[in-house]
Amino acid sequence: MNWRDVPSLAALRAFDAAARAGSFSQAARELNVTHAAIAQHVRSVESDLGASLLVRQGRGVVLTDAGARLADALSDGFGQIIAGVKSVRADVDSRPLSITATHNFAESWLMPRIGKFWAKYPEIALSIVPSNKLVDLRKDGFDVGIRYGDGNWPGLETTHLLAADYTVVAAPGVVKTDQIAQSGATWFFEDAHQESQRWVREAGLIGPSQKSVTVSTLGMALSAVRAGGGITIAASALVSDDIRDGRLIALSQTQPEGIGYYIIHPPGVLSDRVKTFKKWLLKAL
Amino acid sequence: MNWRDVPSLAALRAFDAAARAGSFSQAARELNVTHAAIAQHVRSVESDLGASLLVRQGRGVVLTDAGARLADALSDGFGQIIAGVKSVRADVDSRPLSITATHNFAESWLMPRIGKFWAKYPEIALSIVPSNKLVDLRKDGFDVGIRYGDGNWPGLETTHLLAADYTVVAAPGVVKTDQIAQSGATWFFEDAHQESQRWVREAGLIGPSQKSVTVSTLGMALSAVRAGGGITIAASALVSDDIRDGRLIALSQTQPEGIGYYIIHPPGVLSDRVKTFKKWLLKAL
DNA sequence: TTCATATGAAAGCTCAGCTAACATAATGAA
DNA sequence: TTCATTATGTTAGCTGAGCTTTCATATGAA
Numbered sequence: 001m002n003w004r005d006v007p008s009l010a011a012l013r014a015f016d017a018a019a020r021a022g023s024f025s026q027a028a029r030e031l032n033v034t035h036a037a038i039a040q041h042v043r044s045v046e047s048d049l050g051a052s053l054l055v056r057q058g059r060g061v062v063l064t065d066a067g068a069r070l071a072d073a074l075s076d077g078f079g080q081i082i083a084g085v086k087s088v089r090a091d092v093d094s095r096p097l098s099i100t101a102t103h104n105f106a107e108s109w110l111m112p113r114i115g116k117f118w119a120k121y122p123e124i125a126l127s128i129v130p131s132n133k134l135v136d137l138r139k140d141g142f143d144v145g146i147r148y149g150d151g152n153w154p155g156l157e158t159t160h161l162l163a164a165d166y167t168v169v170a171a172p173g174v175v176k177t178d179q180i181a182q183s184g185a186t187w188f189f190e191d192a193h194q195e196s197q198r199w200v201r202e203a204g205l206i207g208p209s210q211k212s213v214t215v216s217t218l219g220m221a222l223s224a225v226r227a228g229g230g231i232t233i234a235a236s237a238l239v240s241d242d243i244r245d246g247r248l249i250a251l252s253q254t255q256p257e258g259i260g261y262y263i264i265h266p267p268g269v270l271s272d273r274v275k276t277f278k279k280w281l282l283k284a285l
Numbered sequence: 286m287n288w289r290d291v292p293s294l295a296a297l298r299a300f301d302a303a304a305r306a307g308s309f310s311q312a313a314r315e316l317n318v319t320h321a322a323i324a325q326h327v328r329s330v331e332s333d334l335g336a337s338l339l340v341r342q343g344r345g346v347v348l349t350d351a352g353a354r355l356a357d358a359l360s361d362g363f364g365q366i367i368a369g370v371k372s373v374r375a376d377v378d379s380r381p382l383s384i385t386a387t388h389n390f391a392e393s394w395l396m397p398r399i400g401k402f403w404a405k406y407p408e409i410a411l412s413i414v415p416s417n418k419l420v421d422l423r424k425d426g427f428d429v430g431i432r433y434g435d436g437n438w439p440g441l442e443t444t445h446l447l448a449a450d451y452t453v454v455a456a457p458g459v460v461k462t463d464q465i466a467q468s469g470a471t472w473f474f475e476d477a478h479q480e481s482q483r484w485v486r487e488a489g490l491i492g493p494s495q496k497s498v499t500v501s502t503l504g505m506a507l508s509a510v511r512a513g514g515g516i517t518i519a520a521s522a523l524v525s526d527d528i529r530d531g532r533l534i535a536l537s538q539t540q541p542e543g544i545g546y547y548i549i550h551p552p553g554v555l556s557d558r559v560k561t562f563k564k565w566l567l568k569a570l
Numbered sequence: 571t572t573c574a575t576a577t578g579a580a581a582g583c584t585c586a587g588c589t590a591a592c593a594t595a596a597t598g599a600a
Numbered sequence: 601t602t603c604a605t606t607a608t609g610t611t612a613g614c615t616g617a618g619c620t621t622t623c624a625t626a627t628g629a630a
Contacts, residue, residue: 066376088355
């Protein structure tokens with residue numbers, strides 16, 4: 001497509017608006033600029049093409065023959081562009097909001113609450129994809145994500161959701177708070193969380209004779225622990241429900257360390273649906 | 286036409302180019318920008334619409350479904366716009382170059398030389414409209430003009446063509462150079478040129494008993510003077526041919542005073558035809 | 571493995587696009 | 601006819617959209 005001899009698109013749009021309005025002032029109001037901007041654009045298109053396109057007549061302007069022909073083409077062209085954009089927006093708005101979250105967060109925090117979201121916003125369909133991978137939101141087609149980390153992901157806007165302190169939990173009666181290492185209780189560790197395991201050892205919360213079992217998900221660890229099978233460590237936010245409801249008791253807790261759960265999305269203006277979901281997340285703490 | 290929810294036209298054009306090229310780098314070359322500019326625009330359209338449009342695949346990019354649909358609409362839209370501009374340009378290029386010049390200049394300087402222009406540029410049709418009015422080039426549909434004055438016309442580009450000194454002339458033998466005021470020769474003055482008349486009186490070139498006749502055009506004055514009927518004063522450039530050819534002799538001359546003949550045209554890029562004509566004018570002195 | 575060519579990303583530059591201000595022109599009401 | 605209103609015309613000056621520059625990372629061919 002040869003753009004070499006085409007006046008500026010901004011100028012052509014200004015001319016298009018003036019042509020259809022028959023007035024620089026009216027065109028200015030429609031495009032939210034001053035009449036001076038319209039006038040400058042129109043005259044620059046005229047100068048570029050070497051033809052008069054709009055001439056003053058009374059309190060407005062009228063199209064010359066050349067102007068009428070150009071205006072027809074621009075009307076068609078810009079009409080197609082606007083229609084195409086509108087159509088893509090409509091398609092985007094009609095598919096579910098696509099959300100990615102870590103497995104743990106999805107299972108322990110989001111899914112238990114999602115019913116309330118749907119109750120409040122039945123018109124917003126969601127597609128929740130648990131993934132521990134650092135997915136590329138854009139490439140993989142997600143609108144918004146919840147990620148665990150330090151919040152420093154270049155090219156993304158991040159909003160802090162939950163601090164990442166950890167709590168050691170067990171079912172009531174399984175172990176006394178000050179005798180975690182001396183108890184015979186089994187430690188359940190999630191595979192991926194080497195860091196929290198290291199913390200447990202450095203805090204002296206695991207005895208030499210204590211068994212430890214590594215499982216693949218926090219959900220599995222929590223199932224075992226809820227059943228009185230032992231002790232585990234998890235992000236505090238993910239076990240806060242169990243603690244509140246008395247299914248588990250808090251035995252020990254780390255200090256927050258700048259790591260946490262964050263809402264992430266691409267920069268720029270957010271759609272209403274993403275705004276709504278984000279706002280709900282922040283309130284559902 | 287609702288532009289409210291439409292991404293920037295520059296960004297849509299960048300996307301259009303990338304979509305058809307399948308490569309940011311190739312699109313950049315086509316639009317004469319860097320690949321970074323293309324990438325920024327494309328990602329900004331994606332962010333605005335909330336949809337992935339182009340994804341990386343190997344060394345290039347491919348369209349998503351949403352991207353393909355938008356690309357179709359943009360291709361149509363931009364195609365119409367470019368075709369419309371091209372059509373108007375073609376029309377402009379097919380009509381004669383429209384030139385306005387003062388009557389005197391047209392008659393005494395331009396028309397005697399225009400044959401040489403047509404000989405050299407037979408493909409450029411001209412429409413020459415003599416007019417002493419300060420015409421509005423744009424409103425009255427002129428491509429270029431020759432005006433007499435100080436060269437200070439806001440909103441126009443001016444190029445000095447001829448200085449405006451004046452020469453007093455008569456046919457050979459009619460009057461001696463140092464006896465203009467003492468001769469009985471009749472002064473012929475052009476109606477509009479009060480200023481040159483004043484100069485003649487202040488220079489003491491007209492005697493108390495000398496008759497003067499006011500005519501409407503310089504051409505009329507020159508006809509009478511060439512026939513030996515008396516003396517006149519004219520812009521030097523306009524009588525240089527008569528002097529060279531011996532039909533008239535120079536009796537006295539004013540100093541140039543910042544007034545002259547100028548080529549005028551609207552600001553901005555000139556079409557090739559206007560450039561050619563202008564260049565020819567400057568060489569035809 | 572190396573090299574050429576692609577996209578990704580962010581800091582920083584600059585001029586296209588605009589506003590503000592004032593001038594002039596046209597129209598309509600009194 | 602005069603005056604108010606609303607239009608376009610024009611220019612100086614501001615600023616952020618659009619871009620470049622630079623460097624990083626990814627891909628594919630040799």
